[in-house]
Amino acid sequence: MPKVSVVIPAYNSMKYLPETLESVLLQIFTDFEVLIINDGSSDNIVQWASEIVDPRVKLISQKNQGLPSARNTGITKAQGEYIAFLDADDLWEPTKLSKQVRCLDNNPAVGLVHTWMLLINEQGKSTGRVMESNAEGDVWQQLVEKNVIACPSVMVRRCCFETVGVFDRNLRSVEDWDMWIRIAARYPFAVIKEPLAYYRQLSSSMSKNCQVMEQAFHVVIEKAFQSVPQELLYLKSRSYGCANLCLAWKALQSMNRDYKLALHYRQQAIINYPKLRYSIEYIRLSLATRALQLFGTHGYSKFLELAYALRRRILSFAK
Template structure:
């Protein structure tokens, strides 16, 4: 029996899936199985997986039912004590599984461990941005405000899923947020503050996804606060505030960027939670929206490339400086 099961839902994902799987097979921890859940794809995924020589990789095909059902299919077939989720277009740093397995082994009360993440563009090139998470311990209150945990960064104990259930099958967005909230009501979380997961930013259709995302956020929030004690209901408005802030960013991250909708969503966030006006994310969103309004899509994209280049240079200089300090300390010892 493998120690760990990696679940990868895939729907017409062959553009990125081979690179994603390679990042799994190159892990320093090797006692795992990989379940690729073909969710009704029409590409050549069946032929491709039939040519994979590694016996740890298995394909499970089903009719198209969405990412939640696909992950639940993987959970149902998983043999591992631990389960890690990976989207078909994302990547892992090679020590991710080793460090997370060690964390769960050494902390038996922890139900879920996640990591920080680095953002890459659709070509896998670093944007220079690293999102460090500090969500650990008893995190329910933090999580109901906003989802601070990326699905592809997560490793969870199988027993936690047996207790709270899997992903909500009626959700196509925010399904991971709903699950983390349910798990956090029973188990403490841990975090590895290293970018062991690379999130690939792929622009999607604005008109299709924003409406579904807004509906999904509302579903999760209303479900979560249905039976919450009166003294915790103040968190509900905060939750809606952060949800609309997220929607504002999504309006800028799609192919058909729409600064007017971004402004509308950002204003809605303040209606629910006025204190967001002073948050870093709200200020960043306001600046980004203004830039799109002034420069248009092409100018905005060019500006992003400049920002990404500056970030990469800063990360490079920081890494060099860190190496020199470590080398100096080692030499002195």
């Protein structure tokens, strides 16, 4: 049996999937299987997969059921002791699996290990921003307030899913956050403080997606606080505040750069959690929204290019 099962859900993802798979096959740790879950794609994924000669790579096709169900299929079919998740447009550093396997092997009580994550643009170029997290040990309180764990960075013991169940297939967004909260209620976490996963930021028509995401946030938060002790209920308003801050960013990152929607969600964030106005994320959001108002969509895109270039330079100096 392979030590690790890598689960890659794919729905019409051939634009990026070959590069994503290549980043897995370049891992220095080699005792793994790759389960690509074809979730009803209409592209040429079946033909492409039939030409892959590496026996560790398997294509599993199903009718379109959505991302949570595709991940659940991967969990069900996985043979590995550990399961790592990777979306079809994201990438890994070559040392990711080896460092995470070593961590779980050396810390048998840990249920999940994650890493820092570098943001890249649609062309795969670094934006210069690293999403850092120090969530380790008992992280439930930290995690229920805000999702600080990125799915492409995660490796989980398969036995965790036997304990807490699989992804909630009724959620159309933030299903990963729901899962991490459930695991965190039962297991300690570990973190490798290096950017070993690359998250590709893709523009989309976000007005509808924001509504879907808002509904999903509500479901996850209400579920998480169903049976918590009275002394922890203060975290609920913080959770809604951080969720609205996330939604504001999503509105700005949409194809139509909806700054009015971003302002709405920003206001909701402060109503729920007033102290957020002093956070770096809130200040960044406010500056970005103002820049979009001043410069327009085209000017804002140029502004982002300059900001990314500056951050890349700062990141290179830091190394």
